[in-house]
Amino acid sequence: MLIPQLTRGTIAPDVLVDLHRLPGAARLRTSAGATTLGAMVSYTTLIRDPTAPPLLRHIAQGITGGPQIRNQGTIAGSACYANPASEMPTALVASGAIMRIAGPAGTRSCGAADFFDGAFTTRLAPNEALVALDLPASTNSPDYGYCKIKRSESSWPIATATALTSGNGMLNLVLGAAVTRPVTITVPPEISTLTVATIDQAVEHQGAEWWADELADIGYRRRVAIVALTRALASLQERIVKRDRP
Amino acid sequence: MTLTVDFTLDGAATSITVTEAAITLLDILRQQLGKTGTRAGCRNGDCGACTVLIDGEAYKSCLVPAWRVTGTTVETIQGLAPNGEPLHPVQQAFRNEDGFQCGFCLAGSVLCLVSLLRTNPDPTDQSIVDSLVGNLCRCTGYQQIMTAARAATDP
Numbered sequence: 387m388l389i390p391q392l393t394r395g396t397i398a399p400d401v402l403v404d405l406h407r408l409p410g411a412a413r414l415r416t417s418a419g420a421t422t423l424g425a426m427v428s429y430t431t432l433i434r435d436p437t438a439p440p441l442l443r444h445i446a447q448g449i450t451g452g453p454q455i456r457n458q459g460t461i462a463g464s465a466c467y468a469n470p471a472s473e474m475p476t477a478l479v480a481s482g483a484i485m486r487i488a489g490p491a492g493t494r495s496c497g498a499a500d501f502f503d504g505a506f507t508t509r510l511a512p513n514e515a516l517v518a519l520d521l522p523a524s525t526n527s528p529d530y531g532y533c534k535i536k537r538s539e540s541s542w543p544i545a546t547a548t549a550l551t552s553g554n555g556m557l558n559l560v561l562g563a564a565v566t567r568p569v570t571i572t573v574p575p576e577i578s579t580l581t582v583a584t585i586d587q588a589v590e591h592q593g594a595e596w597w598a599d600e601l602a603d604i605g606y607r608r609r610v611a612i613v614a615l616t617r618a619l620a621s622l623q624e625r626i627v628k629r630d631r632p
Numbered sequence: 633m634t635l636t637v638d639f640t641l642d643g644a645a646t647s648i649t650v651t652e653a654a655i656t657l658l659d660i661l662r663q664q665l666g667k668t669g670t671r672a673g674c675r676n677g678d679c680g681a682c683t684v685l686i687d688g689e690a691y692k693s694c695l696v697p698a699w700r701v702t703g704t705t706v707e708t709i710q711g712l713a714p715n716g717e718p719l720h721p722v723q724q725a726f727r728n729e730d731g732f733q734c735g736f737c738l739a740g741s742v743l744c745l746v747s748l749l750r751t752n753p754d755p756t757d758q759s760i761v762d763s764l765v766g767n768l769c770r771c772t773g774y775q776q777i778m779t780a781a782r783a784a785t786d787p
Contacts, residue, residue: 389695390676392654402653406700430689452766453744454683454692539765540678 387467408517414438419523425463425516429456439521441530441548445477450540462516465498468567470505470597471542473534476562479570480548481525489514502567505597524553528629531622533614534563537601544602545610547618557622559615561585564607565594571615580619585611639701641665642711650698657701658682658693661708669709671736673768680740680767684708690747692766709739712746722746722784731780733771740767745781755785 391397405411411426416437423432429446432438433456442461449456464474465485478485478498485496490513498519501509510516531549536542545564552558552572559571559580571588573579586608589596596604635650641661648660658675661667661684673681675694682693685707712720719727722745732738741764748755748763755763760781769777 387677389654389656389697392697393656393675393694395654404700447762451677451692452680452690453747453763454680454690454740454766455677455695457689458691458695540768 387469403515405515405517411517416526419526421521421526423461423519423521425518426460427462429459429461432461437526439481439525440528441481441525441532441550442477442521444530444532445473448534449473450536450542462519465501465519466508466510466516468502468504468506468508469542470566471544471563471599471601473543473546473562475502476546476548476560476568478519479562479568480550480558480560481521483525484520484522485516486518486520487514488517493517495520499568499570504594505566527551529622529626531618531620531625533617533621535610535614542599542601545607545614547611547614549615549618549622551622557619559618561588561611561615564597564611564614565589566597567592567594569594580612580615582608582612585615635699635702637699637702639703640705641667642706642708642714648698653697653699655698656694657684657691657696657698657706660698661693661706667708667710669739671739673736678768679737679770680744681737683740683743683767685743685747688747688750690744690763690766707743709742712742720746722749725784726777726780729776729780729783731773731776733769733773733776737767737769737771741769741777741781745784749785753785757782760785 405425411424413424414427414431414435415422421439429449432446433443461474464472465478468475483498485498485501487494487496496509503509529551533547534543535545543563546562548560550558556572557575561569569588569592596608598604637650638647658672661670670684670693671681673679677692677695683690684693686704712723722742726732744763752759
């Protein structure tokens with residue numbers, strides 16, 4: 387969305403830096419299950435690499451805008467723009483991604499859960515750039531659940547949800563698009579423990595707010611959030627059942 | 633800023649001078665290079681009417697800063713059958729099957745299919761849909777577009 391803002395003149399940066407020339411920026415590397423995405427890795431690169439984390443590949447395949455957007459859009463770019471309705475911030479928080487940030491003082495790392503500050507805001511300082519994302523080996527699991535609720539093919543999502551199992555038998559759910567920044571909810575495998583009150587509590591405790599835009603107001607998003615989370619969980623359970631079926 | 637951008641456009645070596653960071657490939661194509669078959673629709677990356685192929689992959693040229701195409705090969709709808717040559721098979725299929733009405737979205741749909749067929753000559757219906765979802769048909773002629781796409785993939 388930054389290019390249309392540039393062409394309309396609604397933003398006019400003093401300096402524009404092209405990261406395509408950054409060595410390794412467009413490279414996706416997998417080693418012992420862990421994945422590193424350079425800042426310029428596109429959705430298409432992710433989709434075409436069978437070693438990339440299945441949850442991220444699944445989400446990349448469904449990014450709104452067709453192959454044209456998947457060829458141009460980058461995972462890091464989506465993260466930096468931090469549009470609440472974007473799918474990647476939620477996926478990165480769910481994956482436990484570590485954001486590698488470079489600036490005048492050197493490089494530093496920041497967990498994805500801390501990186502997203504609010505709607506269209508991150509912890510990047512004005513003179514810093516996100517140069518790579520590190521995804522732990524635990525992300526490279528075929529067992530994931532995902533749900534996206536949107537009005538039409540070309541529409542931004544209204545609510546998104548991921549479901550992954552965590553090491554201690556609990557489930558990690560992450561809610562996106564309905565809130566200003568991704569919200570993590572950890573529940574036992576029994577779905578009955580997930581209630582609207584649980585979600586409200588997590589949103590409040592994690593410093594997020596319910597999000598409203600021209601597609602849906604806060605009331606609607608709050609109502610469908612539990613639907614998205616429940617469906618993500620059901621899709622995770624379906625994958626596990628399919629995998630275990632002889 | 634002043635940048636000289638050299639690239640290949642519809643088979644011809646091309647050089648342009650870019651003086652604004654925000655000028656898009658779409659505007660250069662239409663205003664300086666005579667490629668008005670590339671349509672200016674939403675200018676927001678939504679509709680796909682401005683689609684071109686860059687190094688064989690589909691892009692919305694309203695989202696591509698002109699300076700980004702340095703060293704690349706750009707193909708527009710006008711490069712598929714230049715100088716009175718027979719229509720490209722995808723173009724011919726769209727003509728045979730009435731795959732367009734006003735024609736505004738045509739370049740996007742055709743070029744996305746051309747790109748798909750180069751790497752996947754026998755696509756499934758789902759692959760065809762996946763390749764076309766970035767193109768909005770304002771006449772809502774999606775059924776004819778799918779019929780034409782199937783004809784192009786199974787001539």
